[in-house]
Amino acid sequence: MRRILVTGSSRGLGLEFVKQLLEKGNQIIACNRNPLKYTDLLELKNKFEDKLILIDLDVSSKDSIDNAFTMISKEVDGLDILINNAGIRFGGEKYCDELGKLHKEDFCNIFSVNTVAPVLMVEKFLPLIKNGRNPIIVNISSTSGSIGRRSRKGGGYSYSASKAALNMITKALSVDLEEDTITVISIHPGWVKTSMEYTENAPLTTYESIKGMKRVIEGLSVKDSGKFFDWEGNELPW
């Protein structure tokens, strides 16, 4: 049994992570805004009881991260896996991510959730992560954030840049936490049908993506720290 914290667990990939990891017998700390509002999560809570802890967390708020840490520290004395999954495609203004349409506040909101929050989560939860068994930090990134792969036209400035910056955070954390033998990776879930914008025609289901990412995470060792994978375990260029 591993103790696993998942952010953005109300729907999409986060919810499926929670489901599949619970079914494997793990203890899950599912964090999202207003968890009691989501029937899927409440049904899982009824089924898995103590194995599922629901925590209210808005990752864009430092106070909320601090409060979540206080609550979680009362429940567990270590974290084996932190999955920084919460993410947004737009920060309020829809379809404003192309040259000529950029929107400053939206840009900053995306960075706040996709880039700043994951590193603040690691900073805050580090005492628990250091107490984990073979601890792993998983940052859910995207091929949109791969500078090496960038060739297509069509904007995506804020989202792509937020994930490219997240990838740098993965690399920096992997170096800083090497002595603590904490494995840190970025992973691309594939193009998956969820409630995120531009995924209506995506070929993958959340079930398939999470099944693949779970296999990749289970197979990780410290030598993989600082790498960028896809959901099938292929290494991606930064």
Ligand SMILES: NC(=O)c1ccc[n+]([C@@H]2O[C@H](COP(=O)([O-])OP(=O)(O)OC[C@H]3O[C@@H](n4cnc5c(N)ncnc54)[C@H](OP(=O)(O)O)[C@@H]3O)[C@@H](O)[C@H]2O)c1
């Ligand atoms: N789907 C894809 O094809 C795809 C591809 C590449 C990467 N990704 C990445 O995969 C991750 C999950 O995306 P998804 O496709 O599952 O999207 P989704 O269905 O839109 O779910 C996003 C999740 O993030 C949460 N979230 C957003 N802002 C938050 C905040 N401030 N605090 C806490 N939680 C917050 C949402 O919670 P609320 O219900 O509270 O809004 C929701 O649970 C993201 O990092 C995304 O960038 C997805």
